[in-house]
Amino acid sequence: MKADPRGVLTGTHFMDGDHACCEGALAAGARFAAGYPITPSTEVVERFASRIPTVGGTFIQMEDELAASITLQGAVWGGAKAFTVTSGPGFSLMMEHIGYAAMTETPCVFVDVQRGGPSTGLPTLPAQADMMQARWGSHGDYEIIALCPNSPQECFDLTIKAFNLAEEFRVPVMFMMDEVVGHMTEKVVIPPADQIEVVPRKHTHKSVSEYLPYGTNGDMVPEIAHAGEGYKFHVTGLTHDERGYPNMTPQVQDKLVRRLQNKIRSAADRIALFEEEQTEGADVVVVSYGITSRVAQRAIGLARERGLRIGKLRLITAWPFPEKKIAELAACVKAFVVPELNLGQMVREVERAAAGKARTFAVSHAGGGVHKPEEILKVIVEASR
Amino acid sequence: MSDLVNPVEQFLRSDRMPHIWCPGCGIGTTVNCFAQALIESKVDLESLAVVSGIGCTGRVAGYVKLDSFHTTHGRAIPFATGLKLANPKLNVVVYSGDGDLSAIGGNHLIHAARRNIDLKVICVNNLIYAMTGGQTAPTTPDHAITSTNPYGVFEPSFNLPHLVEAAGAVYVARWTTFHVRQLARSISEAFKKKGFSFIEVISPCPTLYQRRNKLGDGLDTMKYYKEKSKTRHGAPTSEVGLTMTGEIIVGKFVDRDRPDYQTMMRGQMTESLGDKFAEQAEMVCS
Known part of the structure; x- marks a missing residue:
């Protein structure tokens, strides 16, 4: 279906990534946000607080991130598309509710504008060190989806994508920005509403007597009902059967947890978005994401000027990790170079997917700034030997 | 005899019986009173939702035949806040225990009261953490023996009605599980209030609290409540x-x-934005 024009600020704007993310959420149909102030992410909800009363919806500033991350889920079960926005310390507090959203299959979006950590770390400076937390931060086995924009334009485009994926798979989607992308101001083009595709909620059309809240038909994603529609359904974070009733047997646990995993894994190829450039015939492929991909672009250019055959793979989807793509490339290239603003997170995935067929070089950075292109270039040259 | 049906059965998921509560526990009694209040107040059951946290009382959501949400420990109130704000037509009841609402969820309790969110909170207070085996709660009285204060509790306890009144609740009542009619009446009254209502129900935990403190069984506790x-x-x-x-x-x-959260929000937005304020449309996004 097409976007509701009331939320779409069609036009050409000069806008930062945080604001573009907010506009993406509004265009995607988000009409509810719950937040708690934290640098460098607060601008997203500040803009939402300013925009939503004239669009029709609600923003509430909660008492902490624990509250914000579950208030939004109450709103989802009340019928809204909803999200929250935070940065590292707040993201840590939200982990339990990412697990709750995964377990209860609550479609929603968590935006994390990454800053340096651990702990309070570097409140105003960038990092990309929450990538593994986004994947594994809540306890237990589950799958999420995570996207990594590298420009304000992508903050708009991919926020819509994040909401669409959340609805399609009934899964929490992590929107992994970084401080630089969040605060960088660039041109953002917002198309007319009728050119924006929005995925509606997978709402049940079944009768009350036929409806099974966690029953599935082949595609592994159950149909949802909202409170107040007469279905009188039950939702729990406990292991539950197709009726949504608690059933804490190993058999029901196995069936449920494997379905939660498989509904994402079986669609991983479709969810995995990436940008690929000159990988054919390349000796080395630079794998990067977010702001680092823009620094890497310069390093790749410098390497090519030296006559090196360098390909580029920019991850747009971080999770599920595009391991098939990496495996394909690993069969053809000598090495991967993986710069990121952490001490080695996604590089482990590259190494795992390459499975020894190509070497893997990390270009680590503890955060607080971005790499110098020369630092990446040096490793590219080394990897090309 | 076969045509005799318990009048509260229509509100229960009988396919989930037997329940997990111990003999002598008071939680089932409170559910009975809740059901009586639904009958008396003629609340529309289709627009009624129950939200629970974690613990013995947290299991109530699983047994009532209503839209029901068993959330995370301490977070029933913020979940209920989102549910109510997204669909203001819903009647939202938070049904949880003293530990869930006043310890791990204490911050949300006072802020929801301050905001005057239109929620009806039923707090079953058994003075202890029961599901986990009888540990000290913020409500456990002085000198009581618990598994984490085996030599007696010495930290002061919360007086919950005082706490929520100070935070801004518009309706505050307390009964025990001996006062079944009064409790049902209070729940009915809360359904008529707009704003944050809080009903504390003192309830026995014969398995852990009463036994460890040599206070007798469920019946002895009823006598104590009565006297x-x-x-x-x-x-x-x-x-x-x-x-x-x-x-x-x-x-x-x-x-x-006093005006509830949504009334205050509407008033402020209308004052600041005039005609530009878009009254929240139906949020159902399908």
Whole structure:
């Protein structure tokens, strides 16, 4: 279906990534946000607080991130598309509710504008060190989806994508920005509403007597009902059967947890978005994401000027990790170079997917700034030997 | 005899029986009173949602045949806040225990009362963490023996009616599970209030609290509630704190009116934005 024009600020704007993310959420149909102030992410909800009363919806500033991350889920079960926005310390507090959203299959979006950590770390400076937390931060086995924009334009485009994926798979989607992308101001083009595709909620059309809240038909994603529609359904974070009733047997646990995993894994190829450039015939492929991909672009250019055959793979989807793509490339290239603003997170995935067929070089950075292109270039040259 | 049906059965998921509560536990009694209140107040069951946290009382959501949400520990109130704000037509009841609502969820309790979110909170207070085996709660009275205070509790406890009144609740009552009619009436009254209502129900935990403190069984506790409860409507909440064997002041302590969160939001937005304020449309996004 097409976007509701009331939320779409069609036009050409000069806008930062945080604001573009907010506009993406509004265009995607988000009409509810719950937040708690934290640098460098607060601008997203500040803009939402300013925009939503004239669009029709609600923003509430909660008492902490624990509250914000579950208030939004109450709103989802009340019928809204909803999200929250935070940065590292707040993201840590939200982990339990990412697990709750995964377990209860609550479609929603968590935006994390990454800053340096651990702990309070570097409140105003960038990092990309929450990538593994986004994947594994809540306890237990589950799958999420995570996207990594590298420009304000992508903050708009991919926020819509994040909401669409959340609805399609009934899964929490992590929107992994970084401080630089969040605060960088660039041109953002917002198309007319009728050119924006929005995925509606997978709402049940079944009768009350036929409806099974966690029953599935082949595609592994159950149909949802909202409170107040007469279905009188039950939702729990406990292991539950197709009726949504608690059933804490190993058999029901196995069936449920494997379905939660498989509904994402079986669609991983479709969810995995990436940008690929000159990988054919390349000796080395630079794998990067977010702001680092823009620094890497310069390093790749410098390497090519030296006559090196360098390909580029920019991850747009971080999770599920595009391991098939990496495996394909690993069969053809000598090495991967993986710069990121952490001490080695996604590089482990590259190494795992390459499975020894190509070497893997990390270009680590503890955060607080971005790499110098020369630092990446040096490793590219080394990897090309 | 086959045509005799318990009048509260229509509100229960009988396919989930038997329930997990112990013999002598008071939670089932509170559910009975809740069901009686639904009958008396004629609340529309299709627009009624129950939200629970974690613990023995947290299991209530699983047994009532209503839209029901068993959330995370301490977070029933913020979940209910989102549910209510997204669909203001819903009647949202938060049904949880003293540990869930006042310890891990204590921050949300006071802020929801401050905001005056239109929620009806039923707090079953058994004075202990029961599901996990009888640990000290913020409500456990002085000198009581618990598994984490085996030599007696020495930290002061919360007086919940006083706490929520100070935070801004518009309706505050306390009963025990002996006061079944009064409790059902209070729940009915709360359904008529707009704003944050809080009903505390003192309830026995014979398995852990009563046994460890040599307070007898469920029946002995009923006798205690009967003998030591004193109804004082309008009692200053500062005077209703609980002790292990002393008097229990019960009654309706607070019944006042002030605008609820959504009324205040609508008023402020209309004042600031005039015609530009878009009254929240139906949020159902399908």
